[in-house]
Amino acid sequence: MFETLVLILDSTVRLSTPLLLACLAGLYSERAGVVDIGLEGKMLGAAFGAGAVAYVTANAWLGLLAGIGVSVALGLLHGFASISNRGNQIVSGVAINFLAAGLTALLGQSWFRQGGRTPALPEGGRFRDVVWPFAEQLRDIPVIGPLYSELLSGHNILVYVGFLAVPLTWWVLFRTRFGLRLRAVGENPAAVDTAGISVTWLRYRAVIACGILCGFAGAYLSIAQGAGFGVNMTAGKGFIALAALIFAKWRPANAMFACLLFGFLDAVSIRMQGQEVPGIGEIPVQFFQALPYILTVILLAGFIGKAVPPKAAGIPYLKERS
Amino acid sequence: MSETPAIELRGISKSFGPVHANRNIDLVVKKGSIHGIVGENGAGKSTLMSILYGFYHADAGDILVNGKTVTIADSKAAIGMGIGMVHQHFMLVDNFTVLENVVLGAEDSAMLAGGLDRARVELKRLEEEYELRVDPDALVQDLPVGLQQRVEILKALYRSAEVLILDEPTGVLTPPEADHLFKILEVLKNEGKTILLITHKLREIMAATDSVSVMRRGEMVATRETKDTSMEELAELMVGRSVLLRVDKKPASPGAPVMEVENLCVTDQRGVQVVKDVSFSVRAGEIVGIAGVSGNGQSELLETLSGIRRATAGTLKINGETIDLGTSALDAADMRARSMGHVPEDRHRMGLINSFAEYENSILGYHHDPAYSSGLLMNTAAIKQNAVAEIEKYDIRPPNPMLKTANFSGGNQQKIVLAREIERDPDVLLVGQPTRGVDIGAIEFIHSRLVELRDAGKGILLVSVELDEIRALADRILVMFDGRIVGERGADADEGELGLLMAGVEDNTKLPVEGDAR
Numbered sequence: 145m146f147e148t149l150v151l152i153l154d155s156t157v158r159l160s161t162p163l164l165l166a167c168l169a170g171l172y173s174e175r176a177g178v179v180d181i182g183l184e185g186k187m188l189g190a191a192f193g194a195g196a197v198a199y200v201t202a203n204a205w206l207g208l209l210a211g212i213g214v215s216v217a218l219g220l221l222h223g224f225a226s227i228s229n230r231g232n233q234i235v236s237g238v239a240i241n242f243l244a245a246g247l248t249a250l251l252g253q254s255w256f257r258q259g260g261r262t263p264a265l266p267e268g269g270r271f272r273d274v275v276w277p278f279a280e281q282l283r284d285i286p287v288i289g290p291l292y293s294e295l296l297s298g299h300n301i302l303v304y305v306g307f308l309a310v311p312l313t314w315w316v317l318f319r320t321r322f323g324l325r326l327r328a329v330g331e332n333p334a335a336v337d338t339a340g341i342s343v344t345w346l347r348y349r350a351v352i353a354c355g356i357l358c359g360f361a362g363a364y365l366s367i368a369q370g371a372g373f374g375v376n377m378t379a380g381k382g383f384i385a386l387a388a389l390i391f392a393k394w395r396p397a398n399a400m401f402a403c404l405l406f407g408f409l410d411a412v413s414i415r416m417q418g419q420e421v422p423g424i425g426e427i428p429v430q431f432f433q434a435l436p437y438i439l440t441v442i443l444l445a446g447f448i449g450k451a452v453p454p455k456a457a458g459i460p461y462l463k464e465r466s
Numbered sequence: 467m468s469e470t471p472a473i474e475l476r477g478i479s480k481s482f483g484p485v486h487a488n489r490n491i492d493l494v495v496k497k498g499s500i501h502g503i504v505g506e507n508g509a510g511k512s513t514l515m516s517i518l519y520g521f522y523h524a525d526a527g528d529i530l531v532n533g534k535t536v537t538i539a540d541s542k543a544a545i546g547m548g549i550g551m552v553h554q555h556f557m558l559v560d561n562f563t564v565l566e567n568v569v570l571g572a573e574d575s576a577m578l579a580g581g582l583d584r585a586r587v588e589l590k591r592l593e594e595e596y597e598l599r600v601d602p603d604a605l606v607q608d609l610p611v612g613l614q615q616r617v618e619i620l621k622a623l624y625r626s627a628e629v630l631i632l633d634e635p636t637g638v639l640t641p642p643e644a645d646h647l648f649k650i651l652e653v654l655k656n657e658g659k660t661i662l663l664i665t666h667k668l669r670e671i672m673a674a675t676d677s678v679s680v681m682r683r684g685e686m687v688a689t690r691e692t693k694d695t696s697m698e699e700l701a702e703l704m705v706g707r708s709v710l711l712r713v714d715k716k717p718a719s720p721g722a723p724v725m726e727v728e729n730l731c732v733t734d735q736r737g738v739q740v741v742k743d744v745s746f747s748v749r750a751g752e753i754v755g756i757a758g759v760s761g762n763g764q765s766e767l768l769e770t771l772s773g774i775r776r777a778t779a780g781t782l783k784i785n786g787e788t789i790d791l792g793t794s795a796l797d798a799a800d801m802r803a804r805s806m807g808h809v810p811e812d813r814h815r816m817g818l819i820n821s822f823a824e825y826e827n828s829i830l831g832y833h834h835d836p837a838y839s840s841g842l843l844m845n846t847a848a849i850k851q852n853a854v855a856e857i858e859k860y861d862i863r864p865p866n867p868m869l870k871t872a873n874f875s876g877g878n879q880q881k882i883v884l885a886r887e888i889e890r891d892p893d894v895l896l897v898g899q900p901t902r903g904v905d906i907g908a909i910e911f912i913h914s915r916l917v918e919l920r921d922a923g924k925g926i927l928l929v930s931v932e933l934d935e936i937r938a939l940a941d942r943i944l945v946m947f948d949g950r951i952v953g954e955r956g957a958d959a960d961e962g963e964l965g966l967l968m969a970g971v972e973d974n975t976k977l978p979v980e981g982d983a984r
Contacts, residue, residue: 318578319577319578319579320576320577320578321573321575321576321577321578321581322576323578324566324569324570324573324578325570325571327559327562328559328562328570331559331560331561331562332557332558332559332560334555334557335557335558335559335567335570336570336571337521337541337557338519338521338541338551338553338557339541339545339557339570339571339572339621340520340540340541340542340543340544340545340571341542341570341571455560463521463522
């Protein structure tokens, strides 16, 4: 029983990592007042970029860089549309999602001819699990052993990046000048402007930060968790991350718990497939697969208290004519 | 006395498309003085100050700071030259602390801690030097507006501003708060700071400034030493002709009550009781004014009577019919059907749909009237005819019923609302802030229409936060404070006495300096 629990928690960690990275990405953007529904598209673009470059170069780090590059480029596109040209941020985000979905499949097919997938990664093209010191030796110690060697040790580097990004984001947001300005521009851009700070440049830096983290999230899917890019492999994770962000009320630590919760449900659903539940019988797989989404809807429908978004989120900044 | 002026503007011009907001403006502001700039709404005062603060760029002209010609590229440059601005709508981040707001944009280094510590020490010093006390750790959203404004002033002083621009600073303040602000400005002046005070309230100019410049339609029409001028002269300069500061009206000859409110209680969406056991009546042929600082229940009172908001208890007698407001489900249309007109406080939010054409707005709320609608189709011809008649009668400009209301000036928008309500010939008219954001010419017009309606034997309930307006129009004045009617006075009531009632002080004890009684 304990072992099962550790296994579920272990896979919870693996499944929440991409959500967490994307969620923190969205946090930077939305805290600066730029609503980003294009997390999904950026992740997908990054997953493809990472998969393709990692396959060609057989180097996971280059793959990661390519993923970040693609995601940042899409982020800048979002910025160009919604910051420079003050377009509707939702429309721009949706466009990026479509663009990424279509372009990755098209380029994948045209370059690799495997139905839009990238070929399986060669050795070195994938981030391997990092085994912590003494993980093997400690494995048999009761309780602490499995926790250390299964839960803490044995994940790929991006998992650790994701969880370290939580305190880092908190620190950036609440302890640095950049963070203060970022939060201010999401609440009242006019206050930032009159303080002599460029609203545009600040928001661009936010979408770039968002792009970088989405790049990590996408690369995680294709060259760390998986061994290659598959068509539409994000499968709505960007939207779940967005839901987690609202659920977390735009706070980094809350974001981690929200993503862990969604990851846990996902892990349980995988675990419960084909299992008999005493007294009920076999529960259809679809039920568990739907569970994270149902929970999202219920939570967002008001079970989390009032989630007050950054006041200026979604509103392009325009110097008002007096 | 040929001291270099703190600020000198030469030939400043600025256009927004075809509109000349500023045309060839010259201005000299002496160091260590309080210089007022008056003008109607839209006269170009705010634009001029925004140019000085680097928010806009002038199309032509020179700016001299301490005698040197400068280019002010952005607000950062203006701050660098010692120019600080307190905006009409505060440029504060509501969910930040006072300290965070003060350091925003002046943080010293990439890490916050150092800058915050320095600011804390500096705020302490400023507090002692200028008597500007604010708790540095309070959230701005928890502070009353008077203190929020103080934070804005502190922001400017923290950036070592030598010239302080205040744009309509008293619009949101109670009379005592405004008095306190002027005391602060006096202290700042004595410390050698230069202050530019933008306002459309002549009384403040007379009370607080050393010299005053008048703007009209984008031009600077005159500069006077305050001691050598008068309110009448300034008013005339502002509008280009003489205006009546007092409304010309006969004494009221009130008849029988047309509206009686008894024991009205209203609770708002937060569950806070905002109107507490309010009773009063309005008689035919009189204007009853409700004075009070905004946020003391007047808005909710007006919304309840007009059918927009539900009461928890109370009765309303209108035209002999008694309505239990605690249980009735009458909405705004039902109230209108009982001959109750309503000019809402916020015309943008409740009075008009700004993206609709003028003629469409001219029947909003009365659009089910058989004269305008057959149930399924609107009778556009009749609606337009009505709109044209109202435009004519109320001198609404431009006289184009097809124009979107967003493109009318504040005064003309208000006339559209007023025309719509008055022309339906209501027995009772509820009026909220009829002249907010309206220029002097239109104010005069609106006031005389209301007096005419009164003289036609209708009852008017007027809610306004402008004490001058209440005093000019009302035949009886009720003062609201904290949801209650705390006093009733005649039209000739003493202004200071009303001010104290509005501040919730019933005797003549001195007001606490802190405005945070809440």
